[in-house]
Amino acid sequence: MKVFVVGNIAMDQTLAVDRMPLEGESIFGSKISNDLGGKGTNQAIVLGRCGIPTILIAAIGTDAQSQQMRERLAREPVVDRLVERQDIPGDTTIVLKDTDGGNVNITTVDCARSLRIADVTPLISDAEAGDLLVLQGNLSMAATSDIIRAARKKGMRVALNPSPLSPDIAQLLPGLDILFLNEHEAEQITGAQKQAAVQYLLDLDIDIVVLTLGASGALLGQQDGIVEVPAQRIDVADSTGAGDTFQSVAIGSALRRGEWIDRQSLSIAAMAAAITVSRFGTTAAFPTQAELDALLEQRNN
Template identity: 30%
Template sequence: MKKMLVVGSINMDIVNKVEKHPLPGETVAGSGVSYIPGGKGANQAVAAAKAGGAVTMIGAVGSDVFAKELKESLKKYGVNTDYVITKNISSGLAFITLDSQGENTIILSGGANTELTKEDLAPYLNRLENYESLLLQNELHTNTNEWLIKEAEKRGVSIFWNPAPAYKVPKELLAKIDTLIVNETETEIITGLRIQDKETAEKAAKLLIEDGVRNVLITLGTNGSYFYGTNGETVYTDAYHVDAIDTTAAGDTFIGAYAQATMMNMSAKEALQFASAAAAISVTRFGAQQSSPTKEEIEAFLIKEKK
């Protein structure tokens, strides 16, 4: 089985449920607080593992009460945590407010994630060649991420990058990416082009291809997703319509499932349908990692949709 390495954030999500999000200066009553393991890196690692992958996670947790639970959650879902390190600081925290429509707002406190350095990762470089792909996000320090991208390219490892939170990425870095996965906001920050429809998504994807990215995948929320490959292949996939109760980790579920689908040698169209199904299932469940579906659940959903 092909192996995937995920290097990224590991957070504890502190989720407050409310009827509606407060306006500036407004106080609203909450209906419950939950502590749920999350973080873009960890969420995507779990999504890929539950979708059938052999996944290893490199990241950092703090020396606090959350660290043990964060690592155990990854292990429970089949992610190898042998290379998760501990920092003498708090673990990453995400303060999430979830309204009655399933929409969320998030405040992120990076904690141990922002302390993960090149020096921490250097001992693992000789192991990079044991993996077919590397999956990254942007919740680590920018310098750490960019250094890792360059090192992975030198070793011929296929790089999936979800640059969220986004910034204006240098063109020389984009040229090292095999698959760039971005939403509308991230696409606009990187390309300067506002995404309003499929046509503008295609224009932005072409700009990124011109900058050297091999494959571009733009997620469009409830409007589906758009793929553009170096070979000129384009695929637009509609989102599956379900009754959402929590959208917290839908994007991470999509990305992890998509990366794993490509590892299973699916075509772009098949991989997008697989990832879209995974995301659709996830929003019908509460939580982050626990909401990601298994490979069997995704396949059953797709069979049902085809009937």
């Protein structure tokens, strides 16, 4: 089974600040890292490090930064199928990290939103029924809808993480196989919180809903009920990429066991996310292949 991640690729520049600035305010900061990122790329890299055959499809520029991204991606256990844009610079994410480990992100999507179904169709020609398509919120709504439709025609399963959230995303949710989202996104989509939000989403005929609750853990919703999964307690250095680690390890754990996402998958994912938040950077903070192998083998036996 293969996983096709269709999303974005960006260079993450992380700046440390004492606190988040107020409107119109100038504050001091220090540069922590310049690292490969983008939600789609993050999720593909962690899936690849889990030992899952993973293909990343994303649009990329031809500028010096894009070349640097290509070189860094080439070191990862991911098959890249990048769509080159001659007239658009590569995307960038600015991450502001405060002293509590929290962060806010500003991401450009000029490259990401140039991706169209005509670009993607030939790049998923080898997808088979039962393969998994993973999407996020960085593409245009039209492209996301078209890609989901194309995947369905092939009998693929579809997982969506709606971040960054678009108000129109709700129309694409009914019938999804997997939905990963956080508290803020769930409340914006459903008008409800926690278990009520999960039930609302399950009623849209979504097979599995995973609602992350930060330090409070996560909720796993399936048609037969909703269960709580605790988080791992750890001092947070930098929370960048924690959600992407959590999602991809949850999927990777399930696939390695030949199962679908369950409570065990999320427990393992919480351990992996704890590793990520204990380190600075994006790709550099993700658990290594060796760390994930040890974690997945220990927990999967």
